[in-house]
Amino acid sequence: MEYGTERVVALVDMDCFYVQVEQRINPELKNKPCVVAQYKTWKGGGIIAVSYEARAHGVTKNMWADDAKKLCPDLQVARVRESHGKADLTPYREASVEVIEVMSRFAVIERASIDEAYMDLTASVKQRLRNMEDQQIEPHLLTATFIQGYPQATTSQEETEHAALDKDALRSQGLGQWLASLPPTTQTDSAELQLAVGAIIVEEMRAAVEQCTGFQCSAGISHNKVLSKLVCGLNKPNRQTVLPLSSVTQLFSSLPISKIRNLGGKLGASITETLEVENIGELTKFTQGHLAQHFGLKHGQWLYDLCRGVDFEPVKPRHLPKSIGCSKNFQGKTSLATKEQVQHWLQQLALELEERLIKDREMNGRVAKLLTVGVKQAGETTPSSFSRCCALARYEANKISTDSFAIIKSLNSAGNHQQAWSPPLTLLHLSASKFSDAPTASSGGIGTFFSSEVISSQKLSSFSPSAGLARQPTPKRPGMIESFFQNASKKRKEDHVELSEEGENELKDSGEEEKSCSESNASTSSSLQGGISSFFQKKQVPTSATTTADGSSVVTGQAVDSSQSHEHVITQSDKKTYVHxxxxxxxxxxxxxxxxxxxxxxxxxxxxxxxxxxxxxxxxxxxxxxxxxxxxxxxxxxxxxxxxxxxxxxxxxxxxxxxxxxxxxxxxxxxxxxxxxxxxxxxxxxxxxxxxxxxxxxxxxx
DNA sequence: ACGGTTATAACT
DNA sequence: TAGTTATAA
Incomplete structure (x- = not known):
């Protein structure tokens, strides 16, 4: 096997994701030039996502909605919901969970961002190839697939013929040509054959994502993360692109270094500058030692392989974010110049954080232990000019905001007893991280308290992991997560009905769509080893045997978290409880x-x-x-x-x-x-x- | 004053 | 480790 072709790796990227989410909520917006904008007062709000119809008019991200309207008078503008006085991205995060869930039926995935995921398909591909005997790979299994570098024109006449074809005819021709060049499927160790099978799996996955969520996406399929990411964007929207290693030389010969993931910033610029090269392919001229000399051992090794299309960064099995945070800018005139303002906005951020952390605990069975507070002071250019952290013991907005204030108040050069805050703050950021497993329902009286009180108080009635947990002597986390996913599908089904009622021409589609979605699940998941539950099984932890003080002696919700964070709760005499x-x-x-x-x-x-x-x-x-x-x-x-x-x-x-x-x-x-x-x-x-x-x-x- | 809000990883 | 910086979506 050729160096660097050991794996099949894909990157799936949702097409203008926020727009699709808004279009599903409001079907009137479908098939129209449409953007999602946040805030309204300044120039109609800032655009954060643009439909392809709108892009055709020259509308881009980072434009003001008012300016975009000038380019495209029919532009539909969906606005991000605001709560706690700030933009609220909850609907997009929830939609992201739906998508991740569907993709997880096909492979172990790494959530790369709210709308992107990597997957290592190597095992699935090998399995599928073994089951194929010597069946041919037929083009109708790859109807949305482009093969980068194909069709190859060997004569000038062919070139002329290709020029006359439309995009899909060219795609089809290239696909046919490539498939014809592959060995028989019995040759299971052929790198390109493996890519072809990977592409089939990704076609199926993308179809399932669209059927189950209504969202379209694009994908790149190659041997590593950098290459799949690179080609994912080449045939957007709603298409996927395969990059065989044999097409890399040509592609890289005219590809600006900045197009490669991680080379879009200062490192890329310094490479171009110090080596006087434009394209990534030109780096093949340098020895590994030479590259290491300029950019360090790590970068040197990475670049040496990379310019040959080789990258070994693993796909990490993770679909939950490692931190949960929120921030808000206060620029120019709105900068925070009094202590009260700072406290007010810390409180707003803490309220959002509390909500999201509690939901996260319910859905994912984990708790964050570290709170980080970041600020930017007027005049600073760096994204966050200062950050400090402290323990996060309880999910309570008041505590989070007062602790946050306590660890940044030394920044106030006006002095703590003053009303003023200076220099004024232009950014506040709160973030929770260092997650560990939350105690389970089996950990005694506290657990009972946890499931009955906390869940009900948080209005999470649609997600009720407690039902499954309560009657199980040894509750399993997979059950909890699966029950969430079941609920998520249920919710989706409701959405679908709703959409169908609102959209005129969709009434009869919805039932069929649901049906075929579940059929597709059944047929595919059975052919995959393990599926999602096996993935979660790995993360399952043995439930702790510790039996803490019984719930009756505990007066406040604090006891729940105390048991998690190993704080000492010292109960004593006088009707008072001292908590350290x-x-x-x-x-x-x-x-x-x-x-x-x-x-x-x-x-x-x-x-x-x-x-x-x-x-x-x-x-x-x-x-x-x-x-x-x-x-x-x-x-x-x-x-x-x-x-x-x-x-x-x-x-x-x-x-x-x-x-x-x-x-x-x-x-x-x-x-x-x-x-x-x-x-x-x-x-x-x-x-x-x-x-x-x-x-x-x-x-x-x- | 106007690209805001998130997020991960490397470095020191 | 904590905090900063780089990078990206």
């Missing part, structure tokens, strides 16, 4: 944010700080006052000052102060990093870290 969490130690004095305490302490325990207006536990007021003292002291240091010898003076045993609770907290917890501060070179540390360490040290009873 790691996240309250997240780079800020413990008493600076106390949402969990607010659930446990009674209001009489609080005093109002006359410096900041914050509610502070009475017995912590002395330390709180010290905190303001420290803050003032810090503010008196002009700025990037690497807090005077602070690190060195922090006792090495500083982290031991909280050795008990902390040692059990998530490794992601900030406290770890802070205590490692002294080990790191001083000068490189950003000022804020120094600040936090300095302030923190005020509270250590050494």
């Amino acid at each position: 969490t790691s996240d309250s130690l997240c780079g800020v004095p413990e008493h600076s944010s106390l949402p969990e305490a607010a659930l446990s302490f009674s209001t009489e325990d609080y005093l109002t700080c006359d410096r900041c207006g914050q509610a502070v536990l009475a017995w912590e007021m002395p330390e709180h006052t010290d905190y303001h003292f420290a803050q003032d002291l810090q503010n008196s240091f002009s700025s990037p000052l690497p807090s005077p010898s602070s690190s060195n003076q922090i006792p090495a045993n500083r982290s031991k102060t909280h050795a008990g609770p902390r040692s059990k907290t998530s490794p992601a917890s900030c406290s770890r990093t802070l205590s490692s501060g002294p080990l790191r070179p001083q000068a490189k540390k950003p000022k804020t870290v120094g600040t936090v360490v300095t302030l923190d040290s005020f509270f250590k009873k050494s």
